[in-house]
Amino acid sequence: MNAWNIIFTTDFAFMVFRVTTPILFTALGAMISRRAGIMNISLEGMMLVGALFGVIGSTYSQSALVGVLCAVVASLLLSLVFAYFVLKLKSDLILTGIALNLMASGGTVFLLSVICGDKGVSTSMASKVVPSIEIPLIKDIPILGEILSGHNVLTYVALLSVVVVYVLVNKSPLGLRIRSVGENPDAAESVGISVVKTRFIALMITGILSGLGGAFMSMGYVSWFARDMAAGRGYIALAAQNLGNATPIGTCLASFLFGIADALSSSLQILSVPAEFIQMIPYVTTVIGLIVYAAYRKKQTQKKQAAL
Amino acid sequence: MSVKQIEKVMDAAKTAAAVLLSFAATILLICLVSSTPWQTVKDFFLGPFQTTRRIGNVIEMAIPICFTGCGICIMYSTGHINMGSSGYFYIGGLAASIVAYGLLLPSGLHPVVCILAGGLVAALIAAIPAVLFSAWGINEVVSSLMLNYIWVYLGTWILRTFMLDSAAGFNASKAFQETAKLSRIISGTRVHSGLILAVVVVLFSWLFLKKTKWGYQIRMMGMNSKFSVYSGMGVTGILLSSQMLGGFLAGIGGACEVLGMYTRFEWAAAPTTGFDGIMVAAIAYRNPALVPVAALFLAYVRVGADVISRTSDVPSEIVSIIQALIIMLVGAQMFLSGIRHKQIVKASVRQLAKEGK
Numbered sequence: 001m002n003a004w005n006i007i008f009t010t011d012f013a014f015m016v017f018r019v020t021t022p023i024l025f026t027a028l029g030a031m032i033s034r035r036a037g038i039m040n041i042s043l044e045g046m047m048l049v050g051a052l053f054g055v056i057g058s059t060y061s062q063s064a065l066v067g068v069l070c071a072v073v074a075s076l077l078l079s080l081v082f083a084y085f086v087l088k089l090k091s092d093l094i095l096t097g098i099a100l101n102l103m104a105s106g107g108t109v110f111l112l113s114v115i116c117g118d119k120g121v122s123t124s125m126a127s128k129v130v131p132s133i134e135i136p137l138i139k140d141i142p143i144l145g146e147i148l149s150g151h152n153v154l155t156y157v158a159l160l161s162v163v164v165v166y167v168l169v170n171k172s173p174l175g176l177r178i179r180s181v182g183e184n185p186d187a188a189e190s191v192g193i194s195v196v197k198t199r200f201i202a203l204m205i206t207g208i209l210s211g212l213g214g215a216f217m218s219m220g221y222v223s224w225f226a227r228d229m230a231a232g233r234g235y236i237a238l239a240a241q242n243l244g245n246a247t248p249i250g251t252c253l254a255s256f257l258f259g260i261a262d263a264l265s266s267s268l269q270i271l272s273v274p275a276e277f278i279q280m281i282p283y284v285t286t287v288i289g290l291i292v293y294a295a296y297r298k299k300q301t302q303k304k305q306a307a308l
Numbered sequence: 309m310s311v312k313q314i315e316k317v318m319d320a321a322k323t324a325a326a327v328l329l330s331f332a333a334t335i336l337l338i339c340l341v342s343s344t345p346w347q348t349v350k351d352f353f354l355g356p357f358q359t360t361r362r363i364g365n366v367i368e369m370a371i372p373i374c375f376t377g378c379g380i381c382i383m384y385s386t387g388h389i390n391m392g393s394s395g396y397f398y399i400g401g402l403a404a405s406i407v408a409y410g411l412l413l414p415s416g417l418h419p420v421v422c423i424l425a426g427g428l429v430a431a432l433i434a435a436i437p438a439v440l441f442s443a444w445g446i447n448e449v450v451s452s453l454m455l456n457y458i459w460v461y462l463g464t465w466i467l468r469t470f471m472l473d474s475a476a477g478f479n480a481s482k483a484f485q486e487t488a489k490l491s492r493i494i495s496g497t498r499v500h501s502g503l504i505l506a507v508v509v510v511l512f513s514w515l516f517l518k519k520t521k522w523g524y525q526i527r528m529m530g531m532n533s534k535f536s537v538y539s540g541m542g543v544t545g546i547l548l549s550s551q552m553l554g555g556f557l558a559g560i561g562g563a564c565e566v567l568g569m570y571t572r573f574e575w576a577a578a579p580t581t582g583f584d585g586i587m588v589a590a591i592a593y594r595n596p597a598l599v600p601v602a603a604l605f606l607a608y609v610r611v612g613a614d615v616i617s618r619t620s621d622v623p624s625e626i627v628s629i630i631q632a633l634i635i636m637l638v639g640a641q642m643f644l645s646g647i648r649h650k651q652i653v654k655a656s657v658r659q660l661a662k663e664g665k
Binding site: 039041085088089090091092094095096098099100102103105106107109110113114119232235236238239242274276277279280283284286287290291294295298 | 341389391440444445446447449450451453454455457458461462464465468469583586587590623625626627628629631632633635636639640641642643
């Protein structure tokens with residue numbers, strides 16, 4: 001009974017939006033990479049780099065906007081490195097991703113230590129936070145207003161990104177190129193689409209989105225940078241994209257599923273269930289989600305084959 | 309030189325170039341950050357050799373990486389990338405610890421049972437991503453990454469609930485029986501008899517992968533899985549067995565690490581040894597015989613970084629930049645490919661000319 005009292009509250013629903021934001025940004029990024037035919041596991045590193053540079057940029061400029069821009073640019077640069085190695089030097093995707101994640105994990109601590117002498121958190125830096133806004137009209141609706149209004153600007157940007165990414169992938173010429181390069185690179189090449197160039201662009205978009213996700217972590221979710229603060233969200237985003245079958249809507253829904261799991265793990269900690277099991281929820285959800293979805297898809301294809 | 313020899317020489321040259329480039333980047337970074345750059349650079353490169361203790365540190369750090377590295381050589385040779393070895397290493401250590409404090413056995417037998425327990429449990433959980441892939445086509449990269457988190461949380465819960473020794477003063481298991489510990493084999497260091505097992509594992513992995521039919525099937529599957537299917541190899545069985553064997557090796561690595569380096573089980577998170585194994589396997593071009601060299605190298609730069617973080621103002625995390633650069637350059641097919649191409653063309657022309665006569 002106690003658990004239900006925690007879950008069915010506007011506070012909980014509000015929190016779901018908050019914790020989903022970084023996953024949603026990054027999962028959309030992962031989706032675009034995947035659509036271009038690239039399994040991108042360097043998202044974790046991109047988020048971390050974005051989070052640190054958001055703090056650095058906003059500290060030195062005293063402007064949250066400049067901070068977010070710094071985060072995006074830093075993450076974009078990292079994704080360019082990834083793209084260069086994978087597309088030009090033909091490095092192994094996974095190895096490059098692991099290497100960049102390790103570099104980001106250690107490199108951010110290195111930079112943090114050099115800048116403020118602390119290897120753990122950036123609390124000594126006077127960084128800025130992206131403000132929260134009340135949405136006129138919606139905020140006056142009973143219940144719904146409490147859930148949907150008053151979020152961080154970046155949360156609304158994330159929700160808008162779903163629409164933008166949907167239009168980009170499904171309705172724009174660039175989206176068509178990205179999809180064709182992902183589905184059949186040889187065919188795309190044969191009609192004059194540059195596979196390398198298109199994938200470069202797709203990876204750059206991924207970098208921008210992951211940078212926004214990282215910026216939210218250190219300039220919205222909390223107001224500081226902490227070592228390894230992405231805490232596997234980059235990998236969860238990859239899983240969300242996988243579970244959402246690389247469609248914008250599916251990815252968005254899957255991200256919310258992980259958001260709910262994440263929110264549960266923070267709010268159920270007052271219950272007598274061991275903390276470890278509650279912290280496990282997002283990861284277990286991912287694995288179960290993948291199994292359920294894959295089993296469903298297998299059944300569908302079997303049905304189709306039987307019908308033929 | 310034959311084409312095959314040229315490929316080998318070029319692989320070595322590429323690795324050497326990657327190492328030199330990353331060292332150059334390190335020196336540059338140290339000069340940018342440090343107030344005493346030359347002393348720091350010297351400490352970084354020579355520090356690890358200066359005392360017996362530090363040489364010991366390099367060796368003891370390389371031991372567990374040899375296990376996970378060999379395991380990953382076997383797993384990756386199928387072409388299926390499993391990122392779970394951190395979790396297998398952790399669980400291997402946990403399972404071995406339970407046997408190490410819970411059972412009373414004679415001293416020769418006790419460590420063997422501990423290590424086997426660690427390896428077997430790890431092999432079992434290593435089967436999961438392979439099963440998920442074979443049954444439903446679920447991407448192993450994602451599933452094994454998620455499972456890593458699950459194993460560590462599960463392990464922490466087991467540690468807190470069943471293994472905890474409240475007298476220890478921190479989250480640690482009861483102390484291991486003396487009979488279970490691996491003995492020190494080099495005085496003045498903490499190098500333990502796990503080193504011997506590491507050597508055995510390297511030899512075994514090399515023989516297995518390069519000289520047996522089973523190993524050949526594994527490598528063939530990695531090179532061309534369709535060929536394997538059409539020529540009648542049981543692909544599912546090969547995949548499953550290779551992942552379990554890789555998990556087993558990571559697990560006995562974890563077991564050796566806890567029995568050789570600790571007196572209680574106290575890991576609060578999965579050690580990075582699993583990811584280190586991936587790096588080492590990449591630097592060794594998936595050849596188990598080269599794994600110890602790569603592992604020692606990795607341990608050497610880490611000890612160097614530890615030394616300078618204590619003697620200077622440069623944080624030890626600088627090592628992550630070196631590691632990343634080396635792996636990315638070694639993994640880059642096109643890096644130095646121009647020279648490789650020219651050499652191969654030359655050799656082929658020479659070969660043709662010879663045959664023409």
